[in-house]
Amino acid sequence: MRLGLIGLGRIGAFHAETLTGLGVDLVVYDPAPGVTERVADKYAAKPEMSITHVLDAGIDGLVIAAATDAHPELIIAGTERGLPVFCEKPVARGATEAADIQRRTSDARVQIGYNRRFDEAIQRAKHAVESGELGRLHTIRSTTMDPAPPPAAYLEGSGGIFRDCSVHDFDTIRYVTGREVIEVYATGSDRGDEVFARIGDASTTAAVLTLDDGTIAVVSNTRYNGRGYDVRLELHGSADSIAAGLDDRWPMRSAEPGVTFPAGTPHDFFMDRFLDAYRRELAAFTELVAGERESPCTVADAVEAGWIAEACTTSLREHRPVRIDEVKQ
Known part of the structure; x- marks a missing residue:
């Protein structure tokens, strides 16, 4: 399984470690200088130069750990390409914008990162x-x-x-x-x-x-x-x-x-x-990508x-x- 990971800050780097441990091949990107290369080297991931390059890299699903303001655009970008999407909470900065994302996406293919459920x-x-x-x-x-x-x-x-x-x-x-x-x-x-x-x-x-x-x-x-x-x-x-x-x-x-x-x-x-909960949460997303389960936390739940x-x-x-x-x- 090959997943794209956008956003490599504190939680994104942790997700990179967790997904690598689950046997996932990663394609990674972060706009901060030097971050993409550093995380890619540490986890044997493929570094990319932009969001578009990640989406075009033949991935099976997308993991979003970028800043909140980027969540709506990235969720739409992933779902429009038919990709299962995992996005850290929140869907958007406000509930009104999140409700708009709900209307524009297929809940069954999107998992929002409320880790306490796990x-x-x-x-x-x-x-x-x-x-x-x-x-x-x-x-x-x-x-x-x-x-x-x-x-x-x-x-x-x-x-x-x-x-x-x-x-x-x-x-x-x-x-x-x-x-x-x-x-x-x-x-x-x-x-x-x-x-x-x-x-x-x-x-x-x-x-x-x-x-x-x-x-x-x-x-x-x-x-x-x-x-x-x-x-x-x-x-x-x-x-x-x-x-x-x-x-x-x-x-x-x-x-x-x-x-x-x-x-x-x-x-x-x-x-x-919540270390174990985070790990179970991402394991659940790999099952969603594989078509083995439905989303355990939909956009509708997050809204x-x-x-x-x-x-x-x-x-x-x-x-x-x-x-x-x-x-x-």
Whole structure:
């Protein structure tokens, strides 16, 4: 199998390593000087001089790890050539543009990179919901807390914390419950680096989501979690409760006397916490390319998570509850 890989930054280079380990032949390109050659040499990939050259290189599928603003054009370029496409989230900077991409593509051939769907604990939590063992689900708590904010240049182009960070929680909630969010209420603070106030973003947020069956989900996010990278999903039902992310590397200290859990070194990075999930995600894409499965995360899935992010952004700005159908177009 031969795949094109466009974008060779932190996540793109990691994908190059993962795909090479899966036995994939790679054709690679990045616009930054010297990056293409360096990654190509490291992973015995074929370097190309442009996006067009990658698309014309006889590839079986396309992996997009470029900057967010390039995602729409690259998804369309790949699908118009009949290629299966894997694209890192988000589909586009805003949900309206993402919805346009959905209308212009075939979902069955596009996989969007929401890697948490491939985390084993989250999959077990999903099974617990589907099997009915939790009873009637009433409360969800989903958390993504970064140890430090990304560079200012990244934040300026991210579209805001709800579109860039919280959207993972939104997708996970939809994936695990099989339900849709109908209303949100969000709040936040811009404490920390001056960049957050300057660009009108928040560094710490909380959002209350109401699902279409009445379940309440609370989503907490921050760019400043000093103890480490904390990603958890808690599901509470009338019969039982279950959580993903409560392992010995959970970045939390207990104040209870005699309690030593968690005893391990805290997670400090998303690639550390979700290494296996990323690998399973790309393995799934190779199966999609081979025609052995359908997309495990479609453009439509990503668009729905995007609408939740749009609603939360509006709610934060206007200090009021926002229904999802209010922001959908």
